[in-house]
Amino acid sequence: MIKIEGKQTFLKILGMHCAACSYTVQKALVSVRGVKWAEVSLANNEAKLVVDPSVDYGELLKAVRRVGYDVYREAVYFNLDVRPEEAEAVVKAVGKWGVFTASFNPAFQLLYVEYNPLEVSVEGIMERLEKSCYKPRTVEKSEVEDIDKKLAEAERRDLARRLAVAAPLALFLAISMFVHIPPLFQLAAAAVVQFYSGWRFMRGAYRAFLNRTANMDTLVTLGTLSTFLYSAAAIFVGGPLFFETSALVITFVLAGRYIESRVRLKTGEAVRKLAQMQPPRARVRQGDSWVETNADSVKPGQLVEIREGEKAPVDGYVEEGWGYVDESAFTGEFTPVEKKRGSLVLAGTLLTRGRLVVRTTRSGGHTHLAEVVKLVRQAQNAKLPIQRIADRAAGVFTWVVIAVAASTFAGWTLAGSPMHTALLFTAAVLVVACPCALGLATPLAVVMGVGKAAERGILIKRPEALETAARAKYVVFDKTGTLTLGRPKLVKYIGRQEALSLAASAESKSNHPIAKAIVEYAGVGVEPEVVDTLPGMGVYARVNGVTVGVGNERLVEGMGATIPEELQREAERLREQHLVVYIVVGREVWGLAAFGDEVRPDAPETVSVLKKWGVEPVVLSGDSEKTVKTIAERLGIEKYYAGADPEKKAEVITQLRKSGVVVFVGDGVNDAPALSAADVGVAVATGVEVAKEAGDVVLRQNDLRKIAEVLQLAKKVVKTAKFNLFWAFVYNVLLIPLAAGLFYPIHLKPELAGAAMALSSISVTLNTLRSLNTIHDVKETRGVLRRR
Amino acid sequence: MDVDPVCGMEVDPARAKYKTLYGGKVYYFCSQMCKEEFEKNPGFYLAHGPRGMPH
Structure with a gap:
């Protein structure tokens, strides 16, 4: 027997049904770096691996998913009180072994971990975090919906308490600059501010120190503690006192955090609103009466009553009753949809008229809404690729600042300044530096953008794709059907008018698309005496x-x-692009109607908006050259490919990618290869199983304008993130030298430096909120186009 | 009730699956076989009446 060095691990594989499957998975696993040996058993759906202990579980997952299977994993949320710039350190603390993904969302202070339950447990992950001196608290799945709100409120209360103590004392100390206050009184007041109000920073600094890192808290602590200790010493050995400096800095920074925590909460509002749409209570039939119960405990099969003005508490099918339901929560479309026996009603949708009794299919955390919320939450944890650089920068940033502070002190001392002057410059440098904008730049933009999009019926599954989508050069439509209504319309009629109304009568009972088109065109005719359909x-x-x-x-x-000759000639001409139907009355042909697939009303608008933005629309269809050409020409699309099968589609996309970023719009089921070949895949899905859809972005509504909206959103998110990063960079580059006294006599007092820092991080949050709050309908753009 | 012009069986027009149009009138059949037989030579059956099941 061959002995293989390495660590053994097991994975549960999902979706295998044959021996070939297990072989495919095995091959995929072996291809991952660090995997030395793998055996996949179909019998227990398990993969046994021998791996290098440093193997990347994320890569294992990716490899299995790439070949079309999945790995069973469990997920957990932790709440951690950490500064944004420590995000990378937290993820590192979770470790790699048994962990597929770990992402920390500084906007919510939530750590999301997907792990292999065969290898690690929640307790195990907590232990790892505690070893790095983080105090994790697991968050119940049901709590996740509003945990950020609870956390933010708790944080706000804590900040408010500390601020309430710091502010009057700092003011009292500020007066000492003009009025003599006995030094020992000053010391007492400053000590309270430093050790009660400033305790938050000292605690954070201590933890960072234990982790051998440094963060915002380290800088604030160093800056304030040094001036405080210097002043305390000065009482006894002589020298000027600066108790007001440390007290004011702490007050300003606390005030900044207080405002920031209020504003930050707003960025996650969209998802919270979405989650709250599912009512907590439901009326369930028990025997002959309706009993109110907890909506989570409703079992599939139970009957639930929804009255006018109420929201559906569960997913289910209408058993009895009738009504109109507002589904805007999912589709962003406000027109109510009619529901009758057999219609699907989703939890969270609003019954605007009527009364429905629904047979429950899913409830609680399993409803479609819950699934969407979960998806959006996960997506919000993602970071844009540009953030990776920012995170790395934030990690070393604090060390750089400490180094700059040290050289500032050395510089001023060498230049012959008294110690207290050198110290004040040093404190200003420490306090003015603001790494938090670096850490928050993209997470805030993503949280806000993904949430806003969800509100508008756009589910962003892979926010990383937004960065690519913002640079889109081509938008490829998967078929003519995406651009057309997919149903015939009477486009031309030749013949006697009365024949049309007779035809409408004949067709009034039929559900055939042609029949509907005739009735739509000519109106409902008189009741026919006899009707017969001849296949x-x-x-x-x-x-x-x-x-x-x-x-x-x-x-x-x-x-x-x-058929009269002239009609026959017309028919031949029309048949090029249309379906031709004759109307015979008695024994004579009275008329000829031509039907064509109509362009969707939102298509011309979308195409022109895309063109205006410099994005080239492309049709990539399996239909015949003639059909595709007609539609493309009618919409003014120059690039089109006809007769393309799924493989050809993927090929064309690969070709297009050579000259620019390709966004592919498809239905997700038939176009999986093309969706994955494109840089960004947009799946149009009106089905219920959103989570299972392929594609980076899922549109919940078959509205082409949403595609333009996705691009608009992508651009805004990236622009906001970039602006935040730019701001963070410029702010620090300008103000740190100023604080160090490089431009002396223009300089920054430490208390002003603290205020500047607080304002800087508030402005990043506000900027994100402002720029992404204005995601609007592309309909508004239509107004602009019309005006032209 | 209508009569299958080929075999002479009674057919319910409302439920008949096999039918065709000839000379501006709908004819109903009991089976695909009768229908095909009629379409081959409608004039003959209309002139001579039902001839029984075709072979």
Whole structure:
């Protein structure tokens, strides 16, 4: 037997059903770096691996998913009180072994971990975190919905308490600059501010120190503690006192954090609102009466009553009743949808009219809404690729600042300044530096952008894709059906008008698309006496005693009629692009109607908006050259490919990618290869299983304008993130030298430096809130286009 | 009730699956076989009446 060095691990594989499957998975696993040996058993759906202890579980997961299977994993949320710039350190503390993904969202102070339950447990992960001196608290899944709100409130209360103590004392100390206050009184007041109000910073600094890192708290602590200790010493050995400096800095920084925590809460509002749509209580039928219970405990199969003005508490099918439901929570579309027996009603949708009794299919955390919220939450944890650089920068930033502070002190001392002057410059440097904007730049933008999008019926599953989408050069539509209504419309009629109303009568009972198009065009006619459908021919009817036939040539023949020559010529011409139907009355052909697939009303608008933005629309269709060309020309799309099968589609996309970023819009089911070949895949899905859809972005509504909205959103999110990063950079580059006294006599007092720092991080949050709050309908853009 | 012009069986027009249009009138059949037989030579059956099941 060959002995293989390494660590053994097991993975539960999902979705395997044959021996070939297990072989595919095995091959995929072996291809991952660090995997020395793998064996996949179909019998217990388990993969046994021998790996290098440093193997990347994320890569294992990716490899399995790439070949179309999945790995069973469990997820947990932890709440950690950490500064944004420590995000990377936290993720590192979770470790790699048994962990597929770990991401820390500084906006919510939530750590999300997906782990392999065969290898590690929640307790195990907590131990790892505690070893790094973090105090994790697990967060119940049901709590996740509003945990950020609870946390922010708790934080706000704590900040408010400390601020309430610091502010009057700092003011009292500030007066000491003008009025003599006995030094020992000053010391007492400053000590309270330093050790009660400033305790937050000292605690954070201590933990960072234990982790051998440094953060915001380290800087504030160093800056304030040094001036405080210097002043305390000065009472006894002589020298000027600066008790007001440390007290004011602590007050300003606390005030900044207080405001920031209020504003930051707003960025996550969209998802919270979404989660709250599911009512907590439901009326369930028990015997002959309706009993109110907890909506989570409703079992599938139970009947639930929804009255007018109420929101559905569960997912289910209408058993009895009728009504109109506002589904805007999912689709962003406010027009109510009619619901009758057999219709699907989703939890969180609002019954605007009527009364419904619904047979529950899913409740609680399993409803479609819960699934969407979960998806959005996970997406909000993602970071844009540009953030990686920022995180790395934030990690070393504090060390750089400490170094700059040290050289400032050395510099001023060497230049012959008294110790207290050098110390004040040093404190200003420590306090003015603001790494938090670096840490918050993209997470805030992503949280806000993903949430806003969800509100508008756009689910962003992979926010990283936004960065790519913002640079889109081509938007490829998967088929003509995406651009057209997919149902025929009467586009041309030649013949006697009365024949049309007779045809409408004949067709009034039929559900056939052609019949509907005729009725739509001519209106509902009189009730026919006799109607008969003849498969492969058309419809035969007797209206007011006259026989009427609507159909193809075979029908005309069956009616014993002949087609007049001029109509025949017309028909031949029209048949190039249309479906031609004859109307026979008695034994004569009275008219000819041509039907065509109509362009969706939102298509021309979307195409022109895209073009205006410099994005080239492309049609990539499996339909015939003729059909595709017609639609493309009508919409003014220059690039089109016809007769493309799924493989050809993927090929074309690969070609297009050579000259620019490709966004592919497809239905997600048939176009999986093309969706994954594109830089960004947008799946249009009106189904319920959103989470299972392929694609980076899922549109919940078949509205083309949403595509333009996705691009708009992508641009805004990236722009906001970049601006935040830029601001953080410029702010620090300008103010640190100023604080160090490089431009002396223009300089920054430490208390002003503290205020500047507080304002800087507030402004990043406010900027994000402001710029992403204005995601609007592309409809508004339509106004602009019209005006032109 | 209508009569299948080929075999002479009674057919319910409301439920008949096999039917065709000839000379501006709908004819109903009991089976695909009768229908095909009729379409081959409608004039013959209309002139001579039902001939029984075709073979």
